[in-house]
Amino acid sequence: xxxxxxxxxxxxxxxxxxxxxxxxxxxxxxxxxxxxxxxxxxxxxxxxxxxxxxxxxxxxxxxxxxxxxxxxxxxxxxxxxxxxxxxxxxxxxxxxxxxxxxxxxxxxxxxxxxxxxxxxxxxxxxxxxxxxxxxxxxxxxxxxxxxxxxxxxxxxxxxxxxxxxxxxxxxxxxxxxxxxxxxxxxxxxxxxxxxxxxxxxxxxxxxxxxxxxxxxxxxxxxxxxxxxxxxxxxxxxxxxxxxxxxxxxxxxxxxxxxxxxxxxxxxxxxxxxxxxxxxxxxxxxxxxxxxxxxxxxxxxxxxxxxxxxxxxxxxxxxxxxxxxxxxxxxxxxxxxxxxxxxxxxxxxxxxxxxxx
Numbered sequence: 187x188x189x190x191x192x193x194x195x196x197x198x199x200x201x202x203x204x205x206x207x208x209x210x211x212x213x214x215x216x217x218x219x220x221x222x223x224x225x226x227x228x229x230x231x232x233x234x235x236x237x238x239x240x241x242x243x244x245x246x247x248x249x250x251x252x253x254x255x256x257x258x259x260x261x262x263x264x265x266x267x268x269x270x271x272x273x274x275x276x277x278x279x280x281x282x283x284x285x286x287x288x289x290x291x292x293x294x295x296x297x298x299x300x301x302x303x304x305x306x307x308x309x310x311x312x313x314x315x316x317x318x319x320x321x322x323x324x325x326x327x328x329x330x331x332x333x334x335x336x337x338x339x340x341x342x343x344x345x346x347x348x349x350x351x352x353x354x355x356x357x358x359x360x361x362x363x364x365x366x367x368x369x370x371x372x373x374x375x376x377x378x379x380x381x382x383x384x385x386x387x388x389x390x391x392x393x394x395x396x397x398x399x400x401x402x403x404x405x406x407x408x409x410x411x412x413x414x415x416x417x418x419x420x421x422x423x424x425x426x427x428x429x430x431x432x433x434x435x436x437x438x439x440x441x442x443x444x445x446x447x448x449x450x451x452x453x454x455x456x457x458x459x460x461x462x463x464x465x466x467x468x469x470x471x472x473x474x475x476x477x478x479x480x481x482x483x484x485x486x487x488x489x490x491x492x493x494x495x496x497x498x499x500x501x502x503x504x505x506x507x508x509x510x511x512x513x514x515x516x517x518x519x520x521x522x523x524x525x526x527x528x529x530x531x532x533x534x535x536x537x538x539x540x541x542x
Contacts, residue, residue, distance in 0.1 A: 223388065241445065244461055371509075414529050423455065428514065434508060487523060488523065
């Protein structure tokens with residue numbers, strides 16, 4: 187796929203055909219014989235499927251990262267438990283030897299009767315009693331350490347098996363993404379320059395019409411509230427990335443996919459948020475579009491498979507799609523699902539959400 191093809195196609199924002207205005211009844215056919223709207227529908231569908239696969243891959247990658255951390259944690263606990271078990275066994279052995287050496291085999295009562303020095307016999311009996319109590323305590327620790335070591339070993343084996351399963355799933359999903367991206371590249375390579383120009387024009391017209399519809403509905407009338415301090419930092423970070431390439435699975439600093447950009451922008455603002463667009467939509471507090479402020483995230487498509495960062499004035503910064511570059515776009519460049527606010531009051535990132 188030539189660089190000119192990429193530049194021509196990737197200047198337009200992603201949107202599904204349903205979000206575009208209806209095509210004229212007598213749409214001019216493209217040079218290939220397909221109408222421009224039909225070509226656009228096919229291309230957008232391919233991009234959307236590739237992005238869905240990318241976000242699924244990203245989600246599995248995050249789970250794999252957490253699972254590997256859990257395996258390391260359990261391995262550390264198991265090593266400490268085994269060291270404690272070894273210490274307990276050594277202590278039990280020492281106590282057994284001490285008790286054997288301190289005992290004559292006679293009961294304390296008989297030793298007291300036979301002893302020339304009854305006080306010494308009593309003292310010896312107290313020593314033996316103390317050793318017996320220490321032995322009971324040591325055996326108890328030994329038993330507990332053995333049980334703890336067995337439990338940790340079982341949990342470590344299970345965690346390792348889960349890690350292996352996640353790694354296999356990730357490889358399969360990686361192959362799926364590559365297959366879908368190959369299909370997009372083949373479709374682009376099959377188009378003529380005239381088709382690419384017509385696609386760009388039609389897609390831009392659709393995005394402009396959707397933005398106008400959203401504005402006319404009043405949904406954006408009250409937006410552009412002052413951003414929070416963290417939101418302002420997230421916006422500045424995202425805008426600074428404009429021009430960097432889209433790369434599936436990337437979260438900076440040289441390239442980004444859509445949720446890689448938004449999660450990294452908020453990490454740069456000091457807030458750890460979920461990595462994928464689906465998790466951002468599912469776990470972050472929702473806000474109405476009319477209450478938008480810069481820094482909020484706009485989530486797109488019914489499956490929440492695309493996300494962008496609102497910068498104000500009806501615009502977002504986004505990593506648009508494979509082959510594209512981070513850019514500013516109209517908020518309605520894609521079919522809007524809703525908006526979320528990473529720094530809304532009451533939201534706390536889970537402990538396993540590392541800043542990226």
